[in-house]
Each structure stands twice: as structure tokens, then as C-alpha cells.
Amino acid sequence: MSRYDIVKKSRASDRLTSLDYITNIFTDFCEMHGDKRYRDDRAVIAGIAMLGEIPVTVIGLEKGHGTNDKISRNFGAAHPEGYRKALRQMKLAEKFGRPIICFVDTSGAYCGIEAEQRGQGQAIAENLYEMMTLKVPIISVIIGEGGSGGALGLAVSDEVWMLENSYYSVISPEGCASILWKDVSRAEEAAECLKLTADDLLEQGVIEKKIEEDGSDLRLYIRLKKEFLKTISEKMELDTEQLLNARYEKFRKIK
Amino acid sequence: MNLKGFFKQHKNNLEGEQKSENSTPVKIPEELYISCPKCKKAIVKRSLRNTLYVCENCGHHFRISARQRLFFTVDPDTFEEHDENMSASNILDFPDYDEKLEAAYKKSSEMEAVVCGTCKIGGYPCAIFVMESNFIMGSLGTVVGEKITRLFEYAIEKSLPVLGITVSGGARMQEGMLSLMQMAKVSGAVKRHSDAGNLYITLITDPTCGGVTASFAMLGDIIIAEPDALISFAGPRVIEQTIRQKLPEGFQRAEFLLETGFIDDIIARKDQRDYLTKILKIHTRTGRNS
Ligand SMILES: [Zn+2]
Numbered sequence: 001m002s003r004y005d006i007v008k009k010s011r012a013s014d015r016l017t018s019l020d021y022i023t024n025i026f027t028d029f030c031e032m033h034g035d036k037r038y039r040d041d042r043a044v045i046a047g048i049a050m051l052g053e054i055p056v057t058v059i060g061l062e063k064g065h066g067t068n069d070k071i072s073r074n075f076g077a078a079h080p081e082g083y084r085k086a087l088r089q090m091k092l093a094e095k096f097g098r099p100i101i102c103f104v105d106t107s108g109a110y111c112g113i114e115a116e117q118r119g120q121g122q123a124i125a126e127n128l129y130e131m132m133t134l135k136v137p138i139i140s141v142i143i144g145e146g147g148s149g150g151a152l153g154l155a156v157s158d159e160v161w162m163l164e165n166s167y168y169s170v171i172s173p174e175g176c177a178s179i180l181w182k183d184v185s186r187a188e189e190a191a192e193c194l195k196l197t198a199d200d201l202l203e204q205g206v207i208e209k210k211i212e213e214d215g216s217d218l219r220l221y222i223r224l225k226k227e228f229l230k231t232i233s234e235k236m237e238l239d240t241e242q243l244l245n246a247r248y249e250k251f252r253k254i255k
Numbered sequence: 256m257n258l259k260g261f262f263k264q265h266k267n268n269l270e271g272e273q274k275s276e277n278s279t280p281v282k283i284p285e286e287l288y289i290s291c292p293k294c295k296k297a298i299v300k301r302s303l304r305n306t307l308y309v310c311e312n313c314g315h316h317f318r319i320s321a322r323q324r325l326f327f328t329v330d331p332d333t334f335e336e337h338d339e340n341m342s343a344s345n346i347l348d349f350p351d352y353d354e355k356l357e358a359a360y361k362k363s364s365e366m367e368a369v370v371c372g373t374c375k376i377g378g379y380p381c382a383i384f385v386m387e388s389n390f391i392m393g394s395l396g397t398v399v400g401e402k403i404t405r406l407f408e409y410a411i412e413k414s415l416p417v418l419g420i421t422v423s424g425g426a427r428m429q430e431g432m433l434s435l436m437q438m439a440k441v442s443g444a445v446k447r448h449s450d451a452g453n454l455y456i457t458l459i460t461d462p463t464c465g466g467v468t469a470s471f472a473m474l475g476d477i478i479i480a481e482p483d484a485l486i487s488f489a490g491p492r493v494i495e496q497t498i499r500q501k502l503p504e505g506f507q508r509a510e511f512l513l514e515t516g517f518i519d520d521i522i523a524r525k526d527q528r529d530y531l532t533k534i535l536k537i538h539t540r541t542g543r544n545s
């Protein structure tokens with residue numbers, strides 16, 4: 001399977017979305033809307049829930065199912081208020097000592113007039129900055145598309161995992177092909193150059209874990225839940241300084 | 256060509272005069288003049304240096320090199336460069352990247368897209384990084400991220416303020432995800448520097464886009480910009496393609512960001528030294544914060 005085949009799978013319209021993982025892995029999920037500054041961005045889902053016996057904060061970039069839902073969620077492309085909503089919930093998680101789990105699935109942060117007007121760059125920058133020192137464990141899972149800065153805005157974490165059929169890239173293969181060769185149809189070649197699969201990024205030290213997909217949704221939910229529980233209980237053992245130093249070092253070492 | 260020698264040879268040319276100015280004195284008139292991209296007025300090239308590369312007719316700020324910036328901004332003979340010989344390698348074996356790097360060395364006379372070091376401004380000590388638009392459009396790759404991170408770590412150790420002068424097309428595609436990770440890495444270093452009570456000033460210049468806007472350019476305690484600088488997350492062309500309409504005049508320019516509340520002020524090039532001196536003076540550590 002080529003890298004671009006994986007990209008295509010990650011974008012499949014019937015692929016599981018953040019909300020599927022949230023409702024099937026956690027219990028007692030209460031969604032919290034709005035950034036309390038401008039509006040509720042439906043491309044981002046945020047709330048609190050139980051992971052087994054552990055209270056957690058869950059956040060996801062949500063593409064939606066079905067045409068109307070997808071449109072109302074802007075196909076998972078968040079505006080600044082989406083990143084600000086996420087950050088507000090992450091700050092509350094820190095206040096109450098709850099671990100944070102983020103599901104990432106976006107072609108990128110939205111590129112539009114209003115997004116720029118309301119400070120898309122500033123909103124993502126603030127998330128990177130604040131997430132680095134949030135005093136609770138953070139795990140991010142790329143479940144489909146990990147589109148550049150819009151994905152990174154929810155992935156400055158202690159561990160970043162990727163599903164087998166997901167990608168994480170500095171630029172979309174199409175965008176890369178159009179810059180390199182002025183030819184979008186060469187996206188398949190561009191995907192090869194960008195080295196954007198879970199295997200590539202494990203090798204580059206960008207992610208910590210690849211999660212296999214074997215076709216059964218239920219098995220995937222169970223596997224993820226087990227992995228979350230295991231990793232979170234390990235991270236909860238660390239004192240704050242150890243946790244934050246390890247997070248800083250995880251990014252610091254990439255050069 | 257021996258790169259180190261090439262670099263040294265150009266290094267002393269701090270004010271970064273154009274090569275043509277060093278050549279024979281007999282020139283055809285077109286070479287002596289440059290047309291202002293904004294008001295189209297013909298300007299005598301040599302006179303631009305006296306006006307800090309600003310058009311006297313319309314105030315257009317020409318793009319200048321990192322070395323020119325340093326020359327105009329820092330006190331004479333106070334700049335000490337850090338990590339000046341760090342350079343990139345083609346880690347992902349990306350097509351044409353080696354050639355691109357070679358072209359960048361030639362165009363910029365720099366080893367990478369950022370120059371870092373310490374200096375004094377108006378007598379006040381300061382760590383400084385200046386991005387270089389002539390090096391793959393100031394793109395953020397692993398070496399740029401590493402150099403800036405090291406500068407912040409040094410500034411934490413020495414309790415120094417940091418001035419960052421940005422110009423960038425965004426993350427460097429040719430280094431893939433390793434480039435994107437530099438956004439997080441530098442932001443983390445900025446956070447540590449800030450948590451230790453240190454000042455960080457960003458001066459955003461034309462153009463600053465993508466991954467640099469979405470990380471350390473927007474993280475200053477004080478964020479200023481040059482007049483008319485393009486400051487964006489998504490570039491104007493990308494937005495026009497997404498929404499299939501023309502963008503309004505002045506959209507994503509410094510004046511627009513001032514109006515929408517994302518920068519603290521716009522400071523013309525001729526006023527930058529005095530402004531920065533004032534800011535550094537006000538942040539001299541005394542009393543409770545010392
Ligand atoms: Zn002019």
C-alpha cells in the first residue's frame with residue numbers, strides 16, 4: 001500500500017470520527033460548547049467524561065457524518081474559536097487534575113476571511129504555548145487526517161499516537177505537489193516525499209505509538225481504551241516536574 | 256565552493272550593499288535606480304541606505320536582509336553571533352532540497368534562515384534572532400527551530416530579554432513533520448523563558464506567514480509590526496482559492512491586525528531603535544521582579 005493509499009483511507013467519508021471514539025470509549029460524556037468569547041465552533045468537540053474510573057477531559061476535531069452534519073462542522077476545519085474552546089477546557093482539566101485526551105482529524109485549520117480576522121495564527125500559537133506546561137497528562141491520537149498546524153494545535157502532548165490509516169503532515173500532498181511541480185495530480189509522489197505515515201513518523205521520533213486497525217470498530221475501541229488506561233496511569237505516577245520536563249524534551253530533541 | 260569561506264567573505268559586509276555597488280563605477284542608469292514597488296517612483300539605489308530602505312515618497316518599507324536589520328537595529332560592535340555555522344541537511348531525502356539549499360547559500364550568504372546572537376540596543380543587553388527572507392523565504396526548518404530554541408535557553412540562563420524579528424513563508428516543506436515540530440519546540444522554549452519572568456518582543460516584518468505566525472511570531476509579550484507588513488496564517492492566495500473570491504484591500508496587513516487587536520503597535524523602521532530602547536528600559540529588572 002502506497003503512502004497516498006493511506007491518505008485516501010484516512011479521508012474516507014465513512015471513517016470513524018472523534019465523536020464515535022468519544023461515545024464508545026468513555027462513559028458519562030458531557031459536551032461543553034463555546035469558547036465564551038465569540039461562538040461555538042462545531043468543528044471542535046470538547047467535554048468531560050469517565051475513562052473507566054478516571055475522570056478525563058476529551059477534545060476532538062470532528063468532521064461529522066452525513067452531509068448536513070459535515071457542513072455544520074465545516075468538515076473538521078476549525079476556526080480560532082474552536083482552538084480557544086479546546087484551550088478553555090484544557091485549562092479546566094488542569095484545574096481539576098483531569099488527564100486530557102485529544103482526537104485529531106482535520107485537513108487543516110480553516111483558511112478563510114473570518115478565521116484570519118479572528119486570529120487563526122494567534123489561537124494555534126497560544127495552544128502550543130499553553131499545552132507545553134499544562135500540569136496534567138495529555139495524549140493525542142491522530143485518527144484520520146493530521147493536517148499541519150491545525151492538527152498540532154491539539155497535539156502538543158506527552159504522547160502522540162497514530163492510527164494505522166492516518167497521516168500527519170506539514171502540508172497536504174496536494175498542496176505540496178502544487179508547490180513542487182505546479183501539478184496537483186502528482187499528490188501521490190508528494191505523499192512519498194513527505195513521509196507522513198505512522199511508520200514514517202515512528203522512525204522520525206515524532207510519534208510514540210502506532211495503533212493497528214484490523215477492521216473491527218469494537219476491537220479498536222477496546223484496544224484504545226486499554227492503551228489510554230495504561231499510559232494515563234503511568235503518567236499519573238510522575239510528579240509535575242517530571243511530566244513537564246519529559247514533554248518539553250519530547251519536542252526539544254527533534255532536530 | 257567552500258561555504259565557510261564564502262560566508263566569512265560576506266559577513267563583514269554588514270550593511271549588505273548590493274554587489275553592483277562594489278563593481279565598476281561606470282554603470283548604465285537603470286542600475287542606479289530602483290522603482291518603488293508601491294508608488295513606482297524611481298529612487299537612486301545608493302540613497303536607500305540613508306533612508307533605511309524606506310521610500311521617501313510613499314513610506315514603502317523595502318525587504319532587507321538579516322544583516323542589514325542587525326546593522327540598523329543594534330548598537331555598533333555589540334552583536335555576538337551564536338551557532339553561526341549550523342546548517343541543514345536533507346534528512347528526508349526530499350527531491351531538489353540540496354539544490355534549493357545551495358541556491359539559498361548563494362542568494363543570502365547565510366548558512367540558514369535565521370541569525371541569532373546577543374547584542375545591545377540603546378545600551379540595553381538583549382538576545383536577538385533575525386530571520387532571513389533570502390534563505391528559502393525564511394522558512395522554518397529544524398536548524399532554524401534549533402537555533403531559536405538555543406537562543407531562548409541561553410536567554411533563560413542569563414535572564415536576557417529576547418527580540419525576534421520575523422519574516423517567513425512558514426514551515427519548511429522539505430523537512431516534513433520535523434519542521435512542523437519546530438513550532439511546538441520553539442513555543443515551549445518561549446513559554447519557559449516567559450515563566451522565568453523574561454521579556455520577549457516580536458517585530459513582525461513583511462511577510463510573516465503560516466507556521467511562524469501560528470507559533471513564535473504571535474507569542475511576544477509585546478508584538479509590533481512594520482507598516483503594511485503581510486501577517487497571515489493562511490496566505491492570501493490559499494484563502495482566495497478556498498473561498499473563491501477576491502480578498503478586500505489591506506486584508507492581513509499590519510494595519511488590519513492593529514485594528515482587529517492582534518498586534519500592539521506599528522512602528523516605522525526609522526523609529527524602531529528608539530522604540531525598542533524605550534521598551535527595554537521600562538523592562539529593566541528592578542524591585543520585586545529582580
Ligand atoms: Zn514609494
